[in-house]
Amino acid sequence: MSIEVHHIVDGPPGAPVIVLSGSLGSTLDMWEPQVAALSGDFQVVRYDIRGHGESPVPPAPYSLADLGSDVLTLLDRLGVERAHFAGLSIGGMTGMWLAAHASERIDKLALLCTSPLLGPPQNWAQRAATVRAGGTEAVADAVVARWLTADYLEREPETVARMREMIATTPDEGYIGCCAAIEHMDLRDDLPTITAPTLVIAGSDDLATPPEHAETIAAGLSRPPRLEVIPGAAHLANWEQATLVNGLLREHFAD
Numbered sequence: 405m406s407i408e409v410h411h412i413v414d415g416p417p418g419a420p421v422i423v424l425s426g427s428l429g430s431t432l433d434m435w436e437p438q439v440a441a442l443s444g445d446f447q448v449v450r451y452d453i454r455g456h457g458e459s460p461v462p463p464a465p466y467s468l469a470d471l472g473s474d475v476l477t478l479l480d481r482l483g484v485e486r487a488h489f490a491g492l493s494i495g496g497m498t499g500m501w502l503a504a505h506a507s508e509r510i511d512k513l514a515l516l517c518t519s520p521l522l523g524p525p526q527n528w529a530q531r532a533a534t535v536r537a538g539g540t541e542a543v544a545d546a547v548v549a550r551w552l553t554a555d556y557l558e559r560e561p562e563t564v565a566r567m568r569e570m571i572a573t574t575p576d577e578g579y580i581g582c583c584a585a586i587e588h589m590d591l592r593d594d595l596p597t598i599t600a601p602t603l604v605i606a607g608s609d610d611l612a613t614p615p616e617h618a619e620t621i622a623a624g625l626s627r628p629p630r631l632e633v634i635p636g637a638a639h640l641a642n643w644e645q646a647t648l649v650n651g652l653l654r655e656h657f658a659d
């Protein structure tokens with residue numbers, strides 16, 4: 405069943421809407437570098453995925469259908485018939501689910517640092533077990549080290565500490581619930597049914613969803629997408645290479 409997620413809207417009322425959906429262990433703050441770049445021409449809707457940030461924390465497990473239905477409920481609450489959607493990682497998985505299962509609500513799609521099948525499944529069960537035992541604090545160092553390049557980790561310790569805090573303060577139950585959604589996800593058969601014009605972005609140094617996963621998405625879509633591999637970016641390409649990513653998003657979502 406869907407829930408009402410915490411969200412923030414920036415940008416002029418009546419402008420085309422872009423919904424931004426983030427990574428496992430993040431809050432809507434991960435989209436900070438996109439707000440100023442997009443909110444002049446678009447209404448930018450950022451939200452905390454279920455079990456994260458200030459959104460409610462239903463009991464785990466969650467499914468991608470749950471995560472997608474939360475977005476449809478959000479659009480209904482905002483009175484938005486159709487929106488563009490940009491999602492990173494589990495946010496991108498949610499975007500693929502929406503574009504396949506609720507195509508009438510999704511205009512253009514941007515899929516960042518994501519995958520249609522992120523195995524092996526036992527890794528996600530193991531990660532959930534680690535969080536069950538030690539809380540999100542127990543995975544925060546490893547996850548933040550995948551979010552950003554080694555160079556950035558060394559250069560920007562204060563920002564890295566902030567990002568780590570985002571992970572470590574994610575509710576355990578919410579994190580575990582989303583691990584289950586990824587564990588049981590296989591979107592490969594959905595890809596050919598997606599008709600939305602799609603931009604696929606990968607980070608050159610992303611160890612979590614390497615560029616080959618973006619290539620799998622591109623090969624599976626029946627409508628050829630634009631595929632871009634961003635240099636000098638790990639998993640949070642939107643953060644570390646914000647100027648490049650913002651340019652691509654602006655171009656893609658422009659009429």
Ligand SMILES: O=C(O)CC1=CCC(=O)O1
Binds near residue numbers: 426429494547550639
């Ligand atoms: O936490 C990670 O390892 C990276 C990741 C995979 C799916 C997601 O949302 O984040």
